[in-house]
Amino acid sequence: MNFTKTITLLLASFCFITNAAAQNDSILIKKIFDQELLNGQCFQDLTDLTTKIGGRLSGSPEAAAAVVWGKKVMESIHPDTVYLQECMVPHWVRGEKEFAEVFRAVGNSRRREDMNICALGGSVATPDSGITAEVVEVYSWDELKKLGKEGVQGKIVFYNHPFDPTKIETFQGYGGAVDQRSKGASEGARYGAIATICRSMTPNHDDYPHTGAMHYNDSLPKVPSCAMSTNDADKLSEYLKSDKHLKFHFKMSCKTLPDEKSYNVVGEMRGTEHPEEIIVFGGHLDSWELGKGAHDDGAGVVQCIEVLRLFKALGIKPKRTIRAVLFMNEENGLRGGKKYAELALKNKEHHIVALETDRGGFVPRGFGFDFKPDMMAKVLAWKPLFVPYGFDEFIPGGGGSDISPLIDQGVPQMELLPDSQRYFDIHHAITDNISNVNKRELELGAAGIAGIIYMISQYGL
Amino acid sequence: MNFTKTITLLLASFCFITNAAAQNDSILIKKIFDQELLNGQCFQDLTDLTTKIGGRLSGSPEAAAAVVWGKKVMESIHPDTVYLQECMVPHWVRGEKEFAEVFRAVGNSRRREDMNICALGGSVATPDSGITAEVVEVYSWDELKKLGKEGVQGKIVFYNHPFDPTKIETFQGYGGAVDQRSKGASEGARYGAIATICRSMTPNHDDYPHTGAMHYNDSLPKVPSCAMSTNDADKLSEYLKSDKHLKFHFKMSCKTLPDEKSYNVVGEMRGTEHPEEIIVFGGHLDSWELGKGAHDDGAGVVQCIEVLRLFKALGIKPKRTIRAVLFMNEENGLRGGKKYAELALKNKEHHIVALETDRGGFVPRGFGFDFKPDMMAKVLAWKPLFVPYGFDEFIPGGGGSDISPLIDQGVPQMELLPDSQRYFDIHHAITDNISNVNKRELELGAAGIAGIIYMISQYGL
Numbered sequence: 001m002n003f004t005k006t007i008t009l010l011l012a013s014f015c016f017i018t019n020a021a022a023q024n025d026s027i028l029i030k031k032i033f034d035q036e037l038l039n040g041q042c043f044q045d046l047t048d049l050t051t052k053i054g055g056r057l058s059g060s061p062e063a064a065a066a067v068v069w070g071k072k073v074m075e076s077i078h079p080d081t082v083y084l085q086e087c088m089v090p091h092w093v094r095g096e097k098e099f100a101e102v103f104r105a106v107g108n109s110r111r112r113e114d115m116n117i118c119a120l121g122g123s124v125a126t127p128d129s130g131i132t133a134e135v136v137e138v139y140s141w142d143e144l145k146k147l148g149k150e151g152v153q154g155k156i157v158f159y160n161h162p163f164d165p166t167k168i169e170t171f172q173g174y175g176g177a178v179d180q181r182s183k184g185a186s187e188g189a190r191y192g193a194i195a196t197i198c199r200s201m202t203p204n205h206d207d208y209p210h211t212g213a214m215h216y217n218d219s220l221p222k223v224p225s226c227a228m229s230t231n232d233a234d235k236l237s238e239y240l241k242s243d244k245h246l247k248f249h250f251k252m253s254c255k256t257l258p259d260e261k262s263y264n265v266v267g268e269m270r271g272t273e274h275p276e277e278i279i280v281f282g283g284h285l286d287s288w289e290l291g292k293g294a295h296d297d298g299a300g301v302v303q304c305i306e307v308l309r310l311f312k313a314l315g316i317k318p319k320r321t322i323r324a325v326l327f328m329n330e331e332n333g334l335r336g337g338k339k340y341a342e343l344a345l346k347n348k349e350h351h352i353v354a355l356e357t358d359r360g361g362f363v364p365r366g367f368g369f370d371f372k373p374d375m376m377a378k379v380l381a382w383k384p385l386f387v388p389y390g391f392d393e394f395i396p397g398g399g400g401s402d403i404s405p406l407i408d409q410g411v412p413q414m415e416l417l418p419d420s421q422r423y424f425d426i427h428h429a430i431t432d433n434i435s436n437v438n439k440r441e442l443e444l445g446a447a448g449i450a451g452i453i454y455m456i457s458q459y460g461l
Numbered sequence: 462m463n464f465t466k467t468i469t470l471l472l473a474s475f476c477f478i479t480n481a482a483a484q485n486d487s488i489l490i491k492k493i494f495d496q497e498l499l500n501g502q503c504f505q506d507l508t509d510l511t512t513k514i515g516g517r518l519s520g521s522p523e524a525a526a527a528v529v530w531g532k533k534v535m536e537s538i539h540p541d542t543v544y545l546q547e548c549m550v551p552h553w554v555r556g557e558k559e560f561a562e563v564f565r566a567v568g569n570s571r572r573r574e575d576m577n578i579c580a581l582g583g584s585v586a587t588p589d590s591g592i593t594a595e596v597v598e599v600y601s602w603d604e605l606k607k608l609g610k611e612g613v614q615g616k617i618v619f620y621n622h623p624f625d626p627t628k629i630e631t632f633q634g635y636g637g638a639v640d641q642r643s644k645g646a647s648e649g650a651r652y653g654a655i656a657t658i659c660r661s662m663t664p665n666h667d668d669y670p671h672t673g674a675m676h677y678n679d680s681l682p683k684v685p686s687c688a689m690s691t692n693d694a695d696k697l698s699e700y701l702k703s704d705k706h707l708k709f710h711f712k713m714s715c716k717t718l719p720d721e722k723s724y725n726v727v728g729e730m731r732g733t734e735h736p737e738e739i740i741v742f743g744g745h746l747d748s749w750e751l752g753k754g755a756h757d758d759g760a761g762v763v764q765c766i767e768v769l770r771l772f773k774a775l776g777i778k779p780k781r782t783i784r785a786v787l788f789m790n791e792e793n794g795l796r797g798g799k800k801y802a803e804l805a806l807k808n809k810e811h812h813i814v815a816l817e818t819d820r821g822g823f824v825p826r827g828f829g830f831d832f833k834p835d836m837m838a839k840v841l842a843w844k845p846l847f848v849p850y851g852f853d854e855f856i857p858g859g860g861g862s863d864i865s866p867l868i869d870q871g872v873p874q875m876e877l878l879p880d881s882q883r884y885f886d887i888h889h890a891i892t893d894n895i896s897n898v899n900k901r902e903l904e905l906g907a908a909g910i911a912g913i914i915y916m917i918s919q920y921g922l
Contacts, residue, residue: 034627165498165901168850203498203901363824363882365851389629390826390880392853419851419880421824421901440626440664440882 022385025458029385029451032310036447041309042302043439045073046361049298050434055289057121058329059091059260066285067263070301070326074267079308079324081270084263087339089329091260092122094289095253098226099130104239104246115236116229118209118290119254120181120198121332122216123225130251131156131195131224137240144187153192156248158199158240159184160233163424165203170420171359173203174427178212185225186217195250196225199233201424207231208429211288213332224252262328264336267308271320271457279456280323280340280411281307281355281449284330284402291432295423299361299442301326303416306446307453318457320352327402330358334401341405351411352461356400357449360426361442362418366391367452368398370413375461382455391448393417412461414452416445483846486919490846490912493771497908502770503763504900506534507822510759511895516750518582519790520552520721527746528724531762531787535728540769540785542731545724548800550790552721553583555750556714559687560591565700565707576697577690579670579751580715581642581659582793583677584686591712592617592656592685598701605648614653617709619660619701620645621694624885626664631881632820634664635888639673646686647678656711657686660694662885668692669890672749674793685713723789725797728769732781732918740917741784741801741872742768742816742910743863745791752893756884760822760903762787764877767907768914779918781813788863791819795862802866812872813922817861818910821887822903823879827852828913829859831874836922843916852909854878873922875913877906 036042053069056062067084074082100115119125136151137158138144144157159180167173181198188196200210209227216222228236239246265285271277283300287293304324311318328336344351366386369376376396383394399413407413418441426432497503514530517523528545535543561576580586597612598619599605605618620641628634642659649657661671670688677683689697700707726746732738744761748754765785772779789797805812827847830837837857844855860874868874879902887893 033629037626166495168494168905363880365853392826419824421905422899425899438883438886444629444882 025455026385028454031314032450032454033389033447035310035313036306036443037440040306040443040446042306042446043442045302045305046294046298046437046442047434049302050292050294054292056285056287056293057092057289058089058262058286058332059257060289063262063286063328067265070265070285073305074265074308077267077305077309077312079267079269079312082267084265085339085343086261086263087328087335088259089262089335090333091257092332093255093257094119095125095255098250098252100248100250102236102239102246102248104243115232116207116209117197117226117250118211119252120214120225120227121211121288122214122256123185123252123254124222125253125255126195126224126251130249132247132249133194134245135236135240135248137237141187144191147191149191152188154194156195156197157184157188157193158197158236160199160237162199163201163203170203170424174201174424177201181212181227182214185214185223186220189220189223193223195223198225198227200227200230201427202230204425205230205234208431210427210429211290212428226250226252264328264340265326266323267305268321268323269308269311269318272317273319274460275321276350277320277460278323278349278351279320279353279453280325280351280403281357281453282325282327282402283357284328284336285326286329286331288331288428290428290430291426292434294432294434294437295360295426296428296432297330297358299437300357303357303361303442303446303449307450310447310450316454320457320460322453322457330401337402338405341409344406345409351406351409353412353414353456354403354406355414355449355453356403357416357445358400358402359416359418359420360423361437361445362422363441364391364416364418364445364448366393366395366417368395368415368417370397370399375412378461386448386451389444389448416449418445486916487846489915492775493911493915494850494908496771496774497767497904498901501767501904501907503767503907504903506763506766507755507759507898507903508895510763511753511755515753517746517748517754518553518750519550519723519747519793520718521750524723524747524789528726531726531746534766535726535769538728538770538773540728540730540773543728545726546800546804547722547724548789548796549720550723550796551794552718553793554716554718555580556586556716559711559713561709561711563697563700563707563709565704576693577668577670578658578687578711579672580713581675581686581688582672582749583675583717584646584713584715585683586714586716587656587685587712591710593708593710594655595706596697596701596709598698602648605652608652610652613649615655617656617658618645618649618654619658619697621660621698623660624662624664631664631885635662635885638662642673642688643675646675646684647681650681650684654684656684659686659688661688661691662888663691665886666691666695669892671888671890672751673889687711687713725789725801726787727784728766729782729784730769730772730779733778734780735921736782737811738781738921739784739810739812740781740814740914741786741812741864742818742914743786743788744818745789745797745863746787747790747792749792749889751889751891752887753895755893755895755898756821756887757889757893758791758819760898761818764818764822764903764907764910768911771908771911777915781918781921783914783918791862798863799866802870805867806870812867812870814873814875814917815864815867816875816877816910816914817864818877818906819861819863820877820879820881821884822898822906823883824902825852825877825879825906825909827854827856827878829856829876829878831858831860836873839922847909847912850905850909877910879906
């Protein structure tokens with residue numbers, strides 16, 4: 001942002017903050033935060049969702065239970081309407097717990113060691129007897145290409161490019177490594193690999209494999225693909241230095257079943273003055289099943305439900321329609337998000353903004369906006385209302401997978417920005433459970449979303 | 462801050478950031494953060510301190526071991542000098558684990574229940590047989606005064622004014638409740654109370670008593686004083702509603718032994734251009750002993766050590782003298798901080814600034830400064846160098862207990878401001894251990910301190 005712009009926006013902020021409306025808004029927003037910090041129920045909701053239902057991958061009985069749960073909780077709040085949006089979702093199952101071991105030469109003998117792996121979501125299984133082969137480690141696509149068929153044929157490709165810990169915003173580290181997970185299997189298969197291993201997507205050194213979606217290129221053979229804990233990836237890399245011909249053996253019994261019927265869950269309060277202007281905010285109800293989907297994205301789900309609860313508790317009647325959506329199938333298909341956009345188009349709905357909360361229930365730092373300059377100026381003028389609650393960042397850029405299908409309809413996108421430092425500790429791993437969620441941090445996020453949704457519902461964009 | 466000031470400071474920032482020095486500084490600060498996030502050792506240091514030594518209250522063998530440990534770790538980094546500053550410290554011991562129970566009428570019978578308490582630091586013991594008495598609950602000093610001798614004599618005063626969870630900056634909630642802990646015993650004794658109970662200093666509902674210092678007014682009888690977990694405080698309050706004459710019984714065997722000899726640990730790198738200008742930064746080595754003193758203040762200790770390590774690793778030779786101090790006895794006496802200031806005066810040292818890190822090893826949000834306007838303008842011009850690392854707040858107000866004795870010598874005070882949301886989850890409780898510290902968050906704080914100390918060492922104030 002240049003200096004003139006900064007001054008303009010500062011002026012806008014100061015003009016806004018000094019008028020009476022802003023004072024009333026400031027009072028209302030304090031009421032929202034006070035209500036949440038004194039009587040917030042989202043942490044209890046998240047405890048219920050994660051301990052009574054648990055991990056809930058699309059198509060699973062747990063995902064179906066989560067739909068029933070979400071609808072019931074929303075109904076208990078009594079917004080104007082609660083309804084489901086049907087969609088068909090992929091149904092991939094992990095099967096038995098995966099097994100992996102490495103055999104390496106130590107002096108004149110061979111040593112065997114277990115390794116921590118898990119199937120990547122969408123992977124095919126190994127044969128019942130597993131796969132046993134040599135391993136070739138690569139750090140980049142260039143390196144893979146240079147190895148070519150000669151270096152890769154019949155082997156297991158081991159993608160070990162690390163998640164860069166020096167990126168302060170950890171999603172940047174993730175972005176710089178995750179293509180190994182998403183397309184590694186097919187890129188390996190292109191050169192004759194019979195399976196692939198991917199270093200887990202975390203900047204940490206831990207013992208947990210972190211799962212996540214991978215995609216096959218239909219024109220190439222489908223080979224089994226797994227994630228390996230970072231500690232074991234470091235070990236495997238070390239072992240390869242002294243024994244290039246070590247043998248890796250692993251077994252996975254995952255498979256893709258026929259699509260299942262599932263649902264988005266929607267709760268809505270109609271606007272009193274401009275009901276046709278819709279403000280949608282959501283998180284996703286499905287989750288990976290190694291953990292309990294607490295931060296990803298149970299946190300977003302309960303925060304969105306809490307916004308409705310806060311509006312009701314404080315007697316706020318929005319001028320524009322507000323709609324909380326618990327999207328289905330963000331993790332491995334986005335069918336819920338696509339269905340939502342499809343129905344919005346079909347029903348000729350006018351969405352003025354879409355907000356996503358899918359970066360964990362950590363302490364909020366602000367919001368990210370993919371807005372045009374005039375709209376950005378408007379929300380920047382509101383920033384002083386949120387700074388007292390730790391929302392220091394109102395920054396360009398923002399959105400989320402579930403709401404991204406609305407981009408084609410020109411719907412401005414925004415998202416909650418929690419602090420990102422801890423997110424990839426637990427992302428898609430067994431550690432994503434309620435004991436790693438902090439009640440106050442979760443509540444501050446919920447109150448912040450309620451606050452910004454209130455402002456948009458009052459003043460439009 | 463008013464608008465004109467904001468513009469002036471923004472201009473200062475922009476002027477600074479566009480010149481070549483600032484570009485070099487920006488590169489150097491990135492080097493500091495990269496070095497820390499790739500090769501940081503402070504988390505390992507904290508693991509060692511908290512698991513090999515553990516909680517380390519002044520005067521205890523653990524505190525003595527921590528001095529040896531701190532000196533050894535500092536020496537391993539090879540700054541110019543490492544030395545100890547001797548001081549005498551209080552030696553209070555908890556004795557056996559405290560016991561408490563409540564007896565209340567339920568229908569025609571009496572029900573007994575255990576309660577979670579701990580002695581407050583500095584309290585006298587109960588008689589060997591414990592104390593048994595009725596309880597009178599109060600929420601304010603006014604209420605206590607109104608009850609007077611008639612309402613209090615021979616009873617146990619139960620201070621139950623809650624830590625306000627609506628204060629976003631949790632230290633404000635603490636500040637609004639902690640006088641119950643620090644002076645509750647003597648204020649109760651003033652009206653004839655034979656003991657006092659204090660609701661634990663946390664906004665949470667948990668089962669852990671949170672200890673902390675209390676002080677007796679020497680002109681009043683010294684009565685035993687304990688902290689009670691917030692869950693049990695809620696229960697006790699509820700029980701009192703139906704049975705005003707319930708009996709509370711508790712037993713504590715804590716005592717104060719003669720003062721012990723102890724030390725501050727100091728590590729110093731002499732300035733190359735202005736060695737006489739001293740920049741001191743510190744945390745405190747002692748801790749309460751219910752937990753392991755991980756966040757309070759092992760985090761601050763290892764961050765200060767890490768600053769020296771970072772300077773050495775990157776070959777930074779400070780123009781002004783930098784000095785890391787591991788202060789002894791912050792928790793219950795401040796003898797180390799007082800000794801440091803006394804020696805600074807005696808040795809005619811010129812301190813240009815003192816920084817404290819004693820708010821936990823959580824994700825940093827910025828720095829607080831108790832600076833005059835010209836100095837504040839100078840550091841605000843540096844803020845853009847730190848914003849990329851999440852240091853969004855360069856705000857007025859800052860300091861710390863250990864460095865506060867230097868105020869009389871006119872030394873400007875500042876402190877690291879980590880996010881405060883989780884601090885009182887663990888403060889002075891059994892939960893203050895390494896498993897509640899996040900490696901990246903701790904490292905970001907260490908790198909931030911190193912960065913600001915670097916800037917001050919280069920440019921003065």
